[in-house]
Amino acid sequence: MNPNFPPGLSIFHSSCPPTFRFALDADVKDPGGFLSAEAQDSAIAKFGIAGRIWEAAYVLMLYVRNLDAFEFDPRIDFGPRAVAVELGAGTGAAGLALAAAHPYARVVLTDLPEVCPLLQNNARGYPGVEVRALAWGCTAHARALRDELGLTPISHIICSDLVYFPELLAPLLRTLLHLTTPSQSSASLGTCPKVIMSYKIRSLSKETAFWSAFGLWFTFVPVFWRARAEDNRSWERFDAGGDGEVFLFVAGRKEESFFWTVPEDDVALLEGVGAKGTYDDRFELLLLMNEYRACE
Incomplete structure (x- = not known):
């Protein structure tokens, strides 16, 4: 099965949640008009699900x-030597938003080889x-990317709306493990990249298996936010629609792993x-929490 054209595919474009529209429309470069x-x-017709900007991507873009205007906890800094890799980039919306905001960062958009033309078109003007081909679970693709980067190791891996098809859960986890394992040229385990992952619940019974396995290898915390102008406002878990179905996590490998x-x-x-x-059971505990507090 082509993962980008599952049986019965019937989807259309998405739009930015009203809560975030003012922030994303302000200065996001979109030379190709892909937003x-x-x-x-048009991209959906040619590239299937890879051509749509999925809901969790807007959270990651912001x-x-x-x-x-906003304060986040934890806050991620993309320094002058940042190297960010987007997995399953599709349209590349999240990675290109990062590139627009941090022009000094090296941004590598990855997806299946047949999706790379879409990414190359959308990346015009950045x-x-x-753009690199990287199929999940493919050791050769992951090794080739790491070898190409050489002495400039990956500092961040970004992912949005990648946890959905059960058959892709293990390959996705395997690729995350490949890319977060320090190479022999790394100075220390401290060079391990941070993983920033936005996720929208779609079929919880099928998706929980990923999070229970992911939590064995990675520590992860949800992102909280508040408006800087409202100092007295309590921290809230970052969620696009406020329905509790979108999560944004920051993760890192457990050192013993x-x-x-x-x-x-x-x-x-x-x-x-x-x-x-x-x-x-970290993910299940987050689902059961009635009130969210800022991470310490």
Whole structure:
């Protein structure tokens, strides 16, 4: 099955949530017009689900821009030597928003080889943005990207709306493990990239398996926010629509996990084989929380 054209595909363009529209429309460069409804519908016809800007992408787009009007916890800084890789980039909306806000950062957009033409078209007008083929679970693709970057290791991995098809959950986790494992040229384990992942709940019963396995290898916390102009406002979990169905996480590898063996079998990977445990309930605890507090 082509993951970008699942059976019964019937989708159309998305639009930015009203809460964020003023912030995203202010100065996001869109030389190719790929944010428009017409451009999305045209891309969907040619590239399937990769041509749509999915809901969680808007949350990530706002977060990576670090606008002065908002305060985030945790806050991510993209320094002058930042190297950000977007997985399953599709239209590249999140990665290009990052590139527009942090022109000194090196941004690499990745997706399946057949989606790369879409990314290359949308990246026109963004000097320094690169496009590379990277199929999830493909060790050769991940190794090629790391080798190409060489002594400039990845500092951030960004992902939006990637947790959906059950058959892609293990390959996605495997690629995250490939890209966050320090190379021999890394000075220390401290060079491990941060993973910024936005996620919209679609089929919780199918998607929980990813988060329970992800939590064995990574520590992750939800992002909170508040308006800077409202100092007395309480922190709230960052969610585009306010319906509690969109999460934004910042994650990092557990240091002990660098010494574990990643199983080659996908089922074994999701079942926790190789990790020091078989299940992590961090995500379920977040779902059960009635009130959210800022992370300490």
